[in-house]
Amino acid sequence: MCGIIGIASNKSVSTNIINSLKKLEYRGYDSAGLATIYNNEINEKKCSGRVEELEKILFKNPTDGNLGIGHVRWATHGVPNIINAHPHSSDVVSVVHNGIIENSNELKKELESKGLNFKSQTDTEVITILITEALKKMTPLNAVFQTLQKLKGSFALGIIFKSHRDIIIGARRGSPLAVGYSKEENYLGSDSYALKSMTNKISYLDDGDLCILSKDKVEFYDFEQKKINKKVYILSDDKNTAEKGDYKNFMAKEIFEQPTTIKTCVNEYVDNLKKDINIYNFPIEPKKINKIVLVGCGTAYHSCIVAKYWFEEITSLDVEIDIASEFRYRKVKFNINNLYIFVSQSGETADTAAALELCKKNNVKTCSIVNSVESTIARNSDWVLPIHAGPEIGVASTKAFLGQLVVLYILSLKLGKTRNDINQTTYSTSITNLEKLPDSLKECLKTENRIQVMAKEFLDAKGSMFLGRGLSFPIALEGALKLKELSYLHAEGYPAGEMKHGPLALIEEGLPVIVIAPKDKYFEKTISNMQEVIARGGKILFITDHKKELINENIRFGIRVPTIDKLLTPILLTIPIQLLAYHVALLKNCDIDKPRNLAKSVTVE
Ligand code: AGP
Numbered sequence: 001m002c003g004i005i006g007i008a009s010n011k012s013v014s015t016n017i018i019n020s021l022k023k024l025e026y027r028g029y030d031s032a033g034l035a036t037i038y039n040n041e042i043n044e045k046k047c048s049g050r051v052e053e054l055e056k057i058l059f060k061n062p063t064d065g066n067l068g069i070g071h072v073r074w075a076t077h078g079v080p081n082i083i084n085a086h087p088h089s090s091d092v093v094s095v096v097h098n099g100i101i102e103n104s105n106e107l108k109k110e111l112e113s114k115g116l117n118f119k120s121q122t123d124t125e126v127i128t129i130l131i132t133e134a135l136k137k138m139t140p141l142n143a144v145f146q147t148l149q150k151l152k153g154s155f156a157l158g159i160i161f162k163s164h165r166d167i168i169i170g171a172r173r174g175s176p177l178a179v180g181y182s183k184e185e186n187y188l189g190s191d192s193y194a195l196k197s198m199t200n201k202i203s204y205l206d207d208g209d210l211c212i213l214s215k216d217k218v219e220f221y222d223f224e225q226k227k228i229n230k231k232v233y234i235l236s237d238d239k240n241t242a243e244k245g246d247y248k249n250f251m252a253k254e255i256f257e258q259p260t261t262i263k264t265c266v267n268e269y270v271d272n273l274k275k276d277i278n279i280y281n282f283p284i285e286p287k288k289i290n291k292i293v294l295v296g297c298g299t300a301y302h303s304c305i306v307a308k309y310w311f312e313e314i315t316s317l318d319v320e321i322d323i324a325s326e327f328r329y330r331k332v333k334f335n336i337n338n339l340y341i342f343v344s345q346s347g348e349t350a351d352t353a354a355a356l357e358l359c360k361k362n363n364v365k366t367c368s369i370v371n372s373v374e375s376t377i378a379r380n381s382d383w384v385l386p387i388h389a390g391p392e393i394g395v396a397s398t399k400a401f402l403g404q405l406v407v408l409y410i411l412s413l414k415l416g417k418t419r420n421d422i423n424q425t426t427y428s429t430s431i432t433n434l435e436k437l438p439d440s441l442k443e444c445l446k447t448e449n450r451i452q453v454m455a456k457e458f459l460d461a462k463g464s465m466f467l468g469r470g471l472s473f474p475i476a477l478e479g480a481l482k483l484k485e486l487s488y489l490h491a492e493g494y495p496a497g498e499m500k501h502g503p504l505a506l507i508e509e510g511l512p513v514i515v516i517a518p519k520d521k522y523f524e525k526t527i528s529n530m531q532e533v534i535a536r537g538g539k540i541l542f543i544t545d546h547k548k549e550l551i552n553e554n555i556r557f558g559i560r561v562p563t564i565d566k567l568l569t570p571i572l573l574t575i576p577i578q579l580l581a582y583h584v585a586l587l588k589n590c591d592i593d594k595p596r597n598l599a600k601s602v603t604v605e
Contacts, residue, residue: 001348001599002086002098003027003072004177006158006168006188008215013185014063016198017070020187021051024194026393026593026600027098028074031085035094036065037165042094046085066215067165069158069188071096074599077104078121088125090132092162093140097124098190099175100604102153127151131159141212144169145225148210154350154604156205158188168213171223172205175603176348176376179203179211179218181232186213191348191601192374193391196235203230204374233374244393249592251394251486255578256445261389261399262406262571263438268388269410272435275428277414283339283365283382286418290337291318295327295355297602299397299481300343300404305474306570307408313567314416324351325605327358334362342368343408345392345400346601347375354605356380369407371400385411394593395600396485398578401478405571406437433565440562444575447559448583451576454541454557455583457512458483463490464512465538466577467529469497469522471570476516479577485595486585496522496529509537514577518561518569519546543576545569 003024007013017034032054033046043063047053051072071086077100078084087094101107104123111129112118118125127147134143140161154174161167170177170188180187180195180202188211189195192202203218205211209228210221220228247253269277282289292311294304304321311319322330324342328351340359344352347370356377359366368381371389378384387403413430416422422430458464464483468476473495480493494503496515507513513533517526523546530540534554541557545564561572585592 001027001074001601001603003194004096004098004156004158004190005194006069006170007185008067008166008168008213009185010215011066012064013066013068014058017068018051018055020189020194021070021072023197024072024190025051026395027190028072028599029594030075030080031073031082032071033085033087034068034070035087035089035160036063036068037160037162038063038065040162040165042089042162044087044089044094046082048081048085067160067168069094069096069160069168076100076604077123084120084122086124088120088122088128090128092135093128093131094160095124095128096158097127098156098603099154101126101151101155107150140164140169144171148223156190166214169210170205170213171210173207174350177205179213185215186218188213192235200235202233202235204379251396251398251582251592254392254394254399255582258399258402259438259441262402262441265388265403265406266434266437270431270434275431277410279411279414283367284337286415288337289317289339290335291320293338293340294321294343295324295340295352296343297324297349297351299401299478300345302474302478303343303401303404303408306405306471307412309471310409310412310567314412315419315421324355328355334364336364338364340364340366342366342377342381343404344368344377345371345397347372347377348601348603350603350605353377369404371403395595395598396482402571402574430565433568436564437568437571440564440572441575443562444572447576448579450559451579452583455580455587457539457541457556458489458584459587461512464514465506466491466493466514467496468516469495469526470520472516472518472573475570475573475577478574479514482578482581483584485598486581486592487588487590489584496526499529499532504532504536507533507536507538511538512541513538514541514543516543516573518544518573520566543573
């Protein structure tokens with residue numbers, strides 16, 4: 001999941017390339033680089049580390065030129081150093097790449113056997129060498145077409161040529177790529193977020209598309225060299241929501257704007273006057289749906305687990321859930337009466353997109369629940385339900401998770417009502433309770449000060465456990481994931497009832513154990529599991545909505561969230577676990593918005 005930018009202009013491009021790379025850093029930040037065509041030469045500058053390092057290099061040694069490409073890297077092949085940073089250039093061509101060339105070793109051996117040498121450990125350099133060789137006999141366009149035919153795996157490419165200083169060629173298979181249009185310049189970029197500060201007119205390449213871009217023209221071809229046309233989208237103007245304002249970092253902003261984003265999301269779907277949900281045009285007539293299949297990765301998968309409980313509780317539907325990287329390789333028994341739902345904040349996650357592609361090949365109906373309606377997953381689905389959370393920049397997903405949960409809950413209500421699995425009273429009451437969610441979330445955010453103190457319990461711990469039952473179990477998983485990805489501390493999320501089947505062996509004196517136990521049908525059983533932990537020295541941090549004071553010298557900390565419709569409680573319980581992970585990471589001086597080794601959009605498998 002790297003970030004690509006290309007600009008063809010009538011003025012110098014390096015400043016705009018740097019600014020775009022800063023916006024793309026959420027896609028990868030191991031290293032950065034750019035190349036421009038100036039004085040009929042390829043001028044390449046690269047660095048390991050963040051874009052600001054590249055900016056310092058350019059400050060000392062400016063690079064001019066009205067055409068160029070840039071790249072931020074999340075390392076797949078080769079360590080994140082300056083040699084492996086993109087662009088990869090020869091004296092006639094320069095290439096930036098997002099994706100994985102699966103036959104790169106084989107191609108590299110073949111080229112080396114012809115006496116060609118490589119500088120880097122990357123798969124991308126193979127592309128550079130192949131095009132360089134082809135350019136000896138053909139035009140840039142034909143050289144690229146010929147090279148693409150040899151590549152297996154995924155790529156989004158940006159390519160510039162010493163001998164053709166006015167064009168950039170882009171090509172896409174499996175990794176996202178977009179084109180932006182402006183009066184005196186045109187752009188190539190990994191996504192609209194990188195381009196929207198320069199234009200609101202965007203086209204998206206699909207797999208098998210290629211573009212040739214100059215400052216005043218853009219042409220599109222398919223890989224069979226046939227000219228094609230691409231739709232131009234006008235982007236919504238949500239520039240202000242993509243800035244962090246007065247917040248210390250994007251994650252803080254995105255945690256604290258959840259009452260607002262959830263209110264927006266609910267209002268998009270719920271008609272409070274008619275007490276109805278405005279979801280129609282199902283791809284399968286609701287009464288004919290046989291089963292719901294929910295698929296996602298990471299946090300998005302956790303929202304699928306929560307939704308399984310909701311669909312089972314509210315509808316008569318059978319529900320299956322799976323992690324996308326497993327689903328895409330399983331021997332799935334497809335059924336045309338199943339509705340396959342793909343949950344993805346970015347809408348670009350490679351495994352989720354591939355799982356969706358598998359469904360399309362099997363002619364079954366698909367729905368995507370995404371934050372970006374222009375994304376690959378959204379554009380390839382039969383039906384899209386946006387979460388309206390606004391751009392989420394922090395790599396650790398927060399407001400998007402809550403948006404996914406709310407849309408899944410709303411969908412379960414609509415299906416339950418349409419299929420007569422719930423009556424009007426239940427339906428109307430549930431809709432009314434949804435209106436209370438934003439204010440209840442505001443109350444949850446007020447637990448921050450206590451959680452800040454609670455966070456200290458983790459600093460010297462060997463690890464931690466998050467436990468829950470029923471709807472609280474996936475929230476336990478999400479809490480553990482948040483703590484891992486933000487603070488780099490080991491954490492396990494587990495069904496509380498499973499502890500005695502092995503994980504209890506992990507419990508030792510002082511180990512922090514977060515018990516998530518709202519006053520629901522599982523409460524007493526979870527308390528019993530908690531006693532098992534206390535008996536072995538575990539330090540309990542307790543999150544509940546129970547009004548009763550649970551005075552117990554063994555509970556180190558108690559955090560209480562407001563009471564609300566029991567089915568909505570997991571949404572409230574999420575706030576304390578987000579804040580906990582955030583504050584532990586702060587105490588550990590971790591990079592909150594860009595945790596090590598991660599990237600926001602995992603566009604490689
Ligand atoms: C969430 O905090 C993680 N950054 C990660 O697990 C993420 O949820 C996962 O990569 C899926 O991303 P998507 O929602 O964009 O598909």
